[in-house]
Amino acid sequence: MNIERIQQPFIKIFPGDTSNNPMQRNTPKVLFSTIKPAGFEKPQLIAFNEALSEEIGLGKYEKKDLDFLVGNHLPENIQTYATAYAGHQFGNWAGQLGDGRAILAGEITNDAGKRTEIQWKGAGATPYSRHADGRAVLRSSVREYLMSEAMFHLGVPTTRALSLAFTGEEVVRDIMYNGNPQLEKGAVVIRTAESFLRFGHFELMSAQREYNTLEELLDFTIENYFPEITSTDSQKYKDFFENICTRTANLMVEWFRVGFVHGVMNTDNMSILGLTIDYGPYSMMDEYDLNFTPNTTDLPGRRYAFGKQGQISQWNLWQLANALHPMIKDEKFLEDTLNRYGNYFWEAHDKMLCRKFGFDELKKNDEEFFTNWQGLMQELQFDYTLFFNQLEKLTSNVDIKEHFSNASYTFLNEENSNKLKNFIESYESRLKSNTISREESLKMMERSNPKFTLRNYLLYECIEEIENGKTELLEKLTKALKNPYQELFPEFSSKRPSGYDDTAGCSTLSCSS
Structure with missing residues (x-):
């Protein structure tokens, strides 16, 4: 090098x-x-x-x-x-x-x-x-x-x-x-x-009332990392904040798309560029649960649970707004920008779900459809990744219960199977309103739904192997993660083994590192 x-x-x-x-x-x-x-x-x-x-x-x-x-x-x-x-x-x-x-x-x-x-x-x-x-x-x-x-x-x-x-x-x-x-x-x-650079760099200078340094840091950041901002004076700081809000919202939507739970969304762990940063007690989603947090330090409040990541990112942006206020000096602008954040996030979130389901566009009744889907996912404990993989493979005249049984962490009895069948019927009805072909719909799903996600139990096994001087699983996972929208290794396309349900460092983690 x-x-x-x-x-x-x-x-x-x-x-x-x-x-x-x-x-x-x-x-x-x-x-x-x-x-x-x-x-x-x-x-x-x-x-x-x-x-x-x-x-x-x-x-x-x-x-x-x-x-x-x-x-x-x-x-x-x-x-x-x-x-x-x-x-x-x-x-x-x-x-x-x-x-x-x-x-x-x-x-x-x-x-x-x-x-x-x-x-x-x-x-x-x-x-x-x-x-x-x-x-x-x-x-x-x-x-x-x-x-x-x-x-x-x-x-x-x-x-x-x-x-x-x-x-x-x-x-x-x-x-x-x-x-x-x-x-x-x-x-x-x-x-x-x-x-x-993190939210926290700007928070520190503002809290210490080092406003000259705060201004220099803002100018440095805009000049070096935000070339799209060409405005001057205080307007460039407003444009900067709006840009960060958009990047942060887009990042949260991507986390929801792939089922990523960060675990420690403190403001010092938030990138000013909208990057995922500081991989501590994170987890990819196994069974779908809006209240899931992988971080034992986050219990029992579950502040950083999967379903709360959108609202927590907005809370963190409020703290950044407070830090930047001495340079922007416009409370109404900051309030309006942050109030718009929620609308932008949820619209982007629902459009992302449309792509995961293969819908051509966001339509009037889709929000109700997504709410019903979330309830079904939690009640029947469906695996987030595997559910969408099976949805892509869904064909007519298939046995719905059998088709989805390996994607659920609970037994699909007759009552549960009927709930699933009713949902699939509503899904197929919604697909018929698409203005795109089924082939185009499937391509959209395939681009949005990974076949491989790096689950905690796989990481746990990989770490154990490396500690014992072996790297075969490391090499295999490295190959798989480079091709997440292909099923290179079918053995990775399965639910978390039950033996790992309560294993420290696998299903539950702490901030210790």
């Missing part, structure tokens, strides 16, 4: 702490602190994303590159650093936060002019680690590496992963926060994005 091409996009512009001090502390009035990765004596490469490396301009992997991938060797022309931000966590103001496990290497520009930031996750403590060690364990690192790439190939805006490596260290973690800490293998992921 040509790591000498990496440049620094941020620290030459904004105030920061350049003491290279990893001690956990407050750093008021700054947006970053320079810090060097901890360094690891016995690293071992697990996976490398060569296609991404070529795409962003780093080139092919060579054995000597492992030292860079774990932060042991740095290009001479860069100073690594962690950024400070703030945020609302589970609805409460948390004050200063920051990159507690992430250290930014810098930015690279490929031959086409596309810029990409490169960041280690798990490479050591920073001033923002909040009394933690800045390390990451294998299980969370595998989950981030694979899932961020899975989301990319599903067509969902996301950060991406360049590499995954053992550090050679063991890290103590209490996986369920229940007083049972254990040693786990340490790992480092390199992740990439156009930018890692």
